[in-house]
Amino acid sequence: MAGQPRAAHISEDALVRAAQQGDADAFEQLVRLHDRIVLRVALNILRSPEDARDAYQEVFLRAYRSLGKFRFQCSFRTWLYRIGTNVCLDQLRRKSVRKERTVGVDEDAPGADVLTNAQDERPHSNPDRVLAGREVGRSIQQALEQLSPKERMVFELKHHEGLRLRAIGETLSMSEEAAKNCLFRATRKLRAALQGTQGGAQA
Numbered sequence: 001m002a003g004q005p006r007a008a009h010i011s012e013d014a015l016v017r018a019a020q021q022g023d024a025d026a027f028e029q030l031v032r033l034h035d036r037i038v039l040r041v042a043l044n045i046l047r048s049p050e051d052a053r054d055a056y057q058e059v060f061l062r063a064y065r066s067l068g069k070f071r072f073q074c075s076f077r078t079w080l081y082r083i084g085t086n087v088c089l090d091q092l093r094r095k096s097v098r099k100e101r102t103v104g105v106d107e108d109a110p111g112a113d114v115l116t117n118a119q120d121e122r123p124h125s126n127p128d129r130v131l132a133g134r135e136v137g138r139s140i141q142q143a144l145e146q147l148s149p150k151e152r153m154v155f156e157l158k159h160h161e162g163l164r165l166r167a168i169g170e171t172l173s174m175s176e177e178a179a180k181n182c183l184f185r186a187t188r189k190l191r192a193a194l195q196g197t198q199g200g201a202q203a
Helices: 012-020 024-046 049-069 076-098 127-145 149-159 165-171 176-202
Strands: none
Touching: 012 024, 012 049, 012 076, 024 049, 024 076, 024 149, 049 076, 076 149, 076 165, 127 176, 149 165, 149 176, 165 176
């Protein structure tokens, strides 16, 4: 039986229970089910492929170490979101304190154009549109850098992951109202920063 392939329809909860019992294959299947989501969230939040890969590895390492504490009170995906956001928050806070990285988008870095490549790769794009798209990407990145780590996290989970405010609150261990207020502050700051950039460019 051990050598037979695992049934394709096996439930996620069954995989989690098997992994909790030390089944390494079950945990690998859980990783395969969620690896793209975890990497996408990390990339959207951290804006650095290198940082996102580091966060991705840390998320699954923490998940593996803490698997015995998972009590099925939420979905495994929500649990991973929670671990992932904590890992990304830690990275953002360390980056904010050390001030080691420059603000802006490195156009040569793989994945750096995640905000604008949907426009740049259109068949009818032209050099002016590409340059304009990159300018918008830089402006958005600079505006995001002005948010607090938690504001940035709420904004990304809402607008890139499409989570509802209640789910964001559960993920970040805050109330739905607190998540709503955090999103409002983030949106207001971004709007003010982008309007300021556009005004400066027009001047």
